[in-house]
Amino acid sequence: MAVERPPLLERPEFERQSLGKAATTDVARPLSLAERLANMDPVRKLTVLLAAIVIWELYTRTAEVPALIFPTFVDTIAALWKGLFQYDLATQTWTSLKILFAGYAIGMAIGATLSFIAVSGRFGSDILSTLASMLNPLPAIALLPLALIWFGLxxxxxxxxLLHSIVWPVALNTHTGFMSVSEPLRMVGRNYGLRNVRYVAKVLIPAAFPSILAGLKLGWAFAWRTLIAAELVFGAASEGGGLGWFIFASRNELDIAGAFAGLLVVILIGFVVENVVFRKIEERTLVRWGMQS
Amino acid sequence: MSAVRERPRTDPVPRPEIERTPIDVRHIGQIERPLSGIERVWNVQIVRNLTVLVMFVVIWEAYTRIADIPPLLFPSFTDTCVAIVDAFRDHRMLAKISFTLTSLLTGYAVGLVAAAVLVSAASIWRVWADILTTATAMFNPLPSIALLPLAMLWFGLGTFSLVFILVHSVVWAVALNAYVGFQGVSPTQRMIGHNYGLRGVMFAIKILIPAALATVLSGMKIGWAFAWRTMIGAELVFGATARGGGLGWHIFENSELLNIRQVFAGLFMIILIGVLVEYAIFRTVELRTVRRWGMQR
Amino acid sequence: MAASAAAAAIEAPIPEGAPILEVQGVTLQYKTREHLITATYRVDFSVYPADRFVLLGPSGCGKSTLLKGVAGFMKPVEGEMRLKGRRIAAPGPDRVMVFQEFDQLLPWKTVRQNITFALRNGGRCSRESDADEIAMSYIRKVKLGGFENTYPHMLSGGMKQRVAIARGMAMEPDILLMDEPFASLDALTRRQMQEELLGLWEETRFTVLFVTHSIEEALLVGSRILVLSPHPGQVKAELNANQHSHANVGSAEFTALQTRIHDMLFADRVLEDETVRRGS
Structure with missing residues (x-):
């Protein structure tokens, strides 16, 4: 099939000496206050939150849901108030947090040590990857019955x-982070004479920070879930303490508003850690370094 | 004294030019040689992992035998193996595994569907995007096991309570990651999709999902991890309060009876299922997709 | 310890008329997952002070591997490399490398911190204030004044390469190793960077070992060109190119040398695309 080929149209060249002034209306106009408010993320989220609370309150009141099944928002806040100042909700929370911090700190230290061993040689790396890939999928809570036999109540x-729930995600993520540091960056570090600990501290850790932080966040999420679950089992098995136990005990006494208050505290702590603490760390590091938006 | 130093100005030394004829490649010998069989086998990660595994098993067995650890505290490897065979022989173990997996998969599937609906709504209407982000920020950090006491009150002691908290553990992690993934699809790739005339559902299937697959998959992995942990935890609590029937219950029941060999057998099965899901399922999907496409190392 | 020894080496005087770097009969091999590959075979050359010594060759001639060998990241299987008479055994701050990749800058440090990081860890400065002063003077030299507190991800590709060059030069190494530093830049920026590099050389007369696969770039940047044959890399020729600059691109003399090298490299092969990037 023959394709017709159009001839090239020859045109004269031209060059302009001066350009006229651009005349347009409204080059840039500031948005109105309402438009700007509606664009602010916190404002929008708070609105959603308020709407949810209003619906909750209205529904439980108008439909007359029994407080034993689903308490109203006002009841929940009252229970929270009572729990914090009359009962031992504050102490129970503190008990939980103390254990959590201890576990988290020790877990981080062990995770870091394991990843240091893993970067020191290929055999260390094999040991870590084998251990972590086997033990990471094992829910930490499944070890609780054994731990109770080994260490008592x-x-x-x-x-x-808690250690078990933190160590593996942290070690695994740190290790993968170290492994994927780009070759030029590694060579730069060694070029300027960095060796061993200084090389790890000054090149590998910052370069692998996105991955390390992801591991720390995952470790936190697992630890937080494990702790609440463990306290529930404790609460179920015998006298215990902590936030999980508070929820369990309130529910057993059919103080559902109290259980809701406990849940509210759990949400609050989780929210602060994930969306304030970790977010701030990300902003100060990864976002500023352009490793994450 | 200034820290900045001046250097003497030197000119390059003039030298005559040189020209040579490289010797024929055939005289050099090995330019490129395949590594030997042993070198290559040793380079395969799974071989190295299995070697380490065998080493651990040997140390475990030797230690428990030589140090005479009472099987009540820490049974030996062979004891554990015998216990596993025992548990399978009278079909108890199989029933327990199938109970755990059935509830787990139901919860996971419902959670995925719920997440898909939420994310679709959020991609279309801005209000739903706000609702989704607010809800995930609040509920993602809430351990779903904490809802178990309430779920048991609302829905009774049955499978429904289990599925309820499983859905809760899956939906937020998956929705959050999928939504962030879709938001992060590059404008260039979006424009390419529109350019070739893709709209609506086809656009989502052919551009958004593949482009965001790395994030979506990691969300599904986290969702699975949470669900798996929640399931075992819930069975432990159930086991503590009433009759349940899964792997978690197997561990709890036998630890109450001080039958530690069976506890180890239960843990062994849990690790096995966890490793299978993580490596046989998720890793295979990753290798076939995001890793092959070079989106993830 | 190691850093102070390296610093002492920087101070040591170079004997009159002696080469700064001697490479004798060097064969380099590396392993991939499945193969053992010989990158260069019995290569020898000498670099003298203030040389702009270019390693030129097509993809797969082992020129980048050779540069990594000089930097100390790879050990030769035969032959020897000596810097100021001392055998090269490990990487050190007396041979600073500038890479092609933009991610050679530490993303968690600003432009100035990237340079002071090198100065402090490379043993050139023990006081932060000295390092700051040197860093600022080199930032101005590469025309990045005003960007000293910017993080690398905010910079364009050309600016990132300038920072990397400033970082390398600030160390005042015995020899600066450049691995196709301009290969990832667009044509205009590349030309500008070549001119700036020559300007900086005029100013400080550092010694540089420069890897490229572009004949034109070799002629422009180099004072002496080592032409390598492909797979495995062997020395084909060592040529003078000091007389060429951007001013005489396209002149008969320039084109003649260009053609001569081209024929040398591709005499026995089908024309290879000159723009093929980094395969070695």
Whole structure:
């Protein structure tokens, strides 16, 4: 099939000496206050939150949902108030947090040590990857019955299962982070004479920070879930303490508003850690370094 | 004294030019040689991992035998193996595994569907985007096991309570990651899709989902991890309060009876299922998609 | 310890008329997952002070591998490399490398911190204030004044390469190793960077070992060109190119040398695309 080929149209060249002034209306106009408010993320989220609370309150009141099934928002806040100042909700929260911090700190240290061993040689790396890929999918809570037999009923058992929930995600993510540091960056570090600990501290850790932070966040999420679950089992098995136990005990006494108050505290702590603490760390590091938006 | 130093100005040394004829490649010998069989086998990661695994098992067995650890505290590897065979022989173990997996998969599937609906709504209407982000920010950090006492009150002691908290554990992690993934699809790729005339559902299937697959998959992995942990935890609590029937219950029941070998057998099965899902399923999907496409190392 | 020894080496005087870097009969090999590959075979050359020594060759001639060998990242299987008479055994701050990749800058440090990081860890400065002063003077030299507190991800590709060059020069190494530093830049920026590099050389007369696969770039940047044959890299010729600059691009003399090198490289092969990037 023959394709017709149009001839090239020859045109004269031209060059302009001066350009006229651009005349347009409204080059840039500031948005109105309402438009700007509606564009602010916190404003929009708070509105959604308020709407949810209003619907909750209205529904439970108008439909007359029994407080034993689903308490109103006002009841929940009242229970929270009562729990914090009359009962031991504050102390229970503190008990939970103390164990959590202890477990998290020790877990981080162990995770870091494991990843240091793993970067020191290929054999260390094999040991870590084998251990972590086997033990990471094992829910820490499944070890609680064993921990109770080994360490007895107490903080020691709790810390043990917390450690298990933190160490593997942290070690695994740190290790993958180290492994994927780009070759030029590694060579730059060695070029300027960095060796061993200084090389790890000054090149590998910052370069792998996105991955390390992801591991720390995942470790936190697992630890937080494990702790609440462990306290529930403790609460179920015998006398215990902590936030999970508070929820369990309130529910057993059919103080559902109290259980809701406990849940509210759990949400609040989780929210602060994930959306304030970790977010701030990200903004100060990854966002500023252009490793994450 | 200034820290900045001046250097003496030197000119390059003039030298005559040189020209040579490289010797024929055939005289050099090995330019490129395949590595030997042993070198290559040793380079395969799974071989190295299995070697380490065998080493651990040997150390475990030797230690428990030599140090005479009472099987009540820490049974040996062979004891554990015998316990696993025992548990399978009278079909108890199989029933328990199938109970755990059935509830788990139901919860996971419902959670995925719920997340898909939420994310679709959020991609179309801005109000739903706000609702989704607010809800995930609040509910993602809430351990779903904490809802178990309430779920048991609302829905009774049955499978429905289990599925309820499983859905809660899956939906937020998946929705959050999928939504962030879709938001992060590059404008260039979006424009390419529109350019070739893709709209609506086809646009989502052919451009958005593949482009965001790395994030969506990681959300599904986290969702699975949470669900798996929640499931075992819930069975432990159930086991503590009433009759349940899964792997978590197997561990709890046997630890109450001080039958530690069976506890180890249960843990062994849990690890096995966890490893299978993580590596046989998720890793395979990753290898076939995002890794092959070079979106993830 | 190692850093102070390296610093002492920087101070040591170079004997009159002696080469700064000697490479003798060097064969380099590396392993991939499945193969063992010989990158260069018995290469020798000498670099003298203030040389702009170019390693030129097509993809797969082992020129980048050779540069990594000089930097100390790879050990030769035969032959020897000596810097100021001392055998090269490990990477050190007396041979600073500038890479092609933009991610050679530490993303968590600003432009100035990237340079002071090198100065402090490379043992050139023990006081932060000295390092700051040197860093600022080199930032001005590469015309990045005003960007000293910017993080690398905010810079364009050309600016990132300038920072990397400033970082390398600030160390005042015995020899600056450049691995196709301008290959990822657009044509206009590349030309500008070549001119700036020559300007900086006029100013400080550093010694540089420069890897490229572009004949034109070799002629423009180099004072002496080592032409390598492909797979495995062997020395084909060592030529003078000091007389060429951007001023005489396209002149008969320039084109003649260009053609001569081209024939040398591709005499026995089908024409290869000159723009093929970094395969070595």
């Amino acid at each position: 107490g903080a020691k058992s709790l810390v043990f299962v």
